[in-house]
Amino acid sequence: MKRIRLGLIGDNIKASRAPALHRHCGEMTGLDVSYDLFIPKEMGMEFDEVFDHLRRNGLDGINVTLPYKERVVAKVSIEDPDIARIGSVNTVLFTQEGAKGQNTDFTGFMSAWRNSFDTAEPGRVAMFGAGGVGKAIAFALKRLGAREIILIETDRQKAETLARNVNSGGEAVARAGALADLAGVDGVVNSTPLGMVGYGGTPVPEGAFPAARWAFDAVYTPVDTPFKAQAEAAGAAFLSGYELYYYQGVDAFEIFTGVAVPDHAALRKRLAEDQHRQINAQT
Structure with a gap:
């Protein structure tokens, strides 16, 4: 089973559902996906240091969220002219040719x-x-x-x-x-x-x-x-922003892996079950 190492860099991300989405996508497509959260302040590092650390340490790709979506633009190449004009990147694929930026928002x-x-x-x-x-x-x-x-x-x-x-x-x-x-x-x-x-x-x-x-x-x-x-x-x-979360996440997964999610209804069901379990655990 191919291993894919992913992560998310941001400041206020402890409640993010991105790890669950990507792990479920991996299970549904036969990939061993890990997806970790990286908070620069808690790591005692600046954003640029975290980015370079993850690239050097073998991650396949990262998502980037507040407040770093604009800052990361200087660290990636952007092939799509529309995304270059947006001036904001939330998905980075690490390749042998360098870090490539996309915007799945x-x-x-x-x-x-x-x-x-x-x-x-x-x-x-x-x-x-x-x-x-x-x-x-x-x-x-x-x-x-x-x-x-x-x-x-x-x-x-x-x-x-x-x-x-x-x-x-x-x-x-x-x-x-x-x-x-x-x-x-x-x-x-x-x-x-x-x-x-x-x-x-x-x-x-x-x-x-x-x-x-x-x-x-x-x-x-x-x-x-x-x-x-x-x-x-x-x-x-x-x-709801949940819909943007869902579709930007699916698009990012396909960029990271080159594999399409085979069953959106099944993925949505898994995510809903996760949410229900979380709510029940809090009550």
Whole structure:
């Protein structure tokens, strides 16, 4: 049985379900997969040191999450021009030719959207956050045919830079915005860490959530977030960050191994059973 050594680098990842997903994928495809968590601060190392340590010590690939998705770009080669324009990488394959970067948040969001909303277009979208996952989602929204993407970010320069990148080489659909732009949007996206275990909160002030057609929260630990409660109270069809987690993870596994997951229903069942066991253990 071929052994595949994988891992995840991030700061707030102890509750991540990525190890379970990749190990189940390995079992279903006949591969011996290990997937470990690497937290630079707990290792007493900087991100660059952890990255180089894992590459030297024989890992086949790594996922990268907050706050390192942009920082890792300088350490990899990126073949896909769209991913290069996103400027954020969450999947790294270590090869004899060097470290190669991919962004499965980009592909994973599109798959999650189509699985839930089929061929519907996103319409006019307000998105909170213009960081790593936000960059990928913005490009994915444009690919899905969004009419307008309004970027609401505490660092306005960051939002303006992302808007320029999204608009380069095509129709100008993205711009920096503010809370006042929530009125009349079709969709609302949370691509900030707010709501995640260890962070809490929501980017939308109480009482300000618009009557949107749909909403997406990139946070999936926990699944039930304050943003989700706001969206459902406003009557929006809710797309969970769990779906992005699922599809970006499956895409990453295929990049790492070159093997496709044979049965998505069976994989989802395994992951659901894991979650139920975890909940029961806590009660």
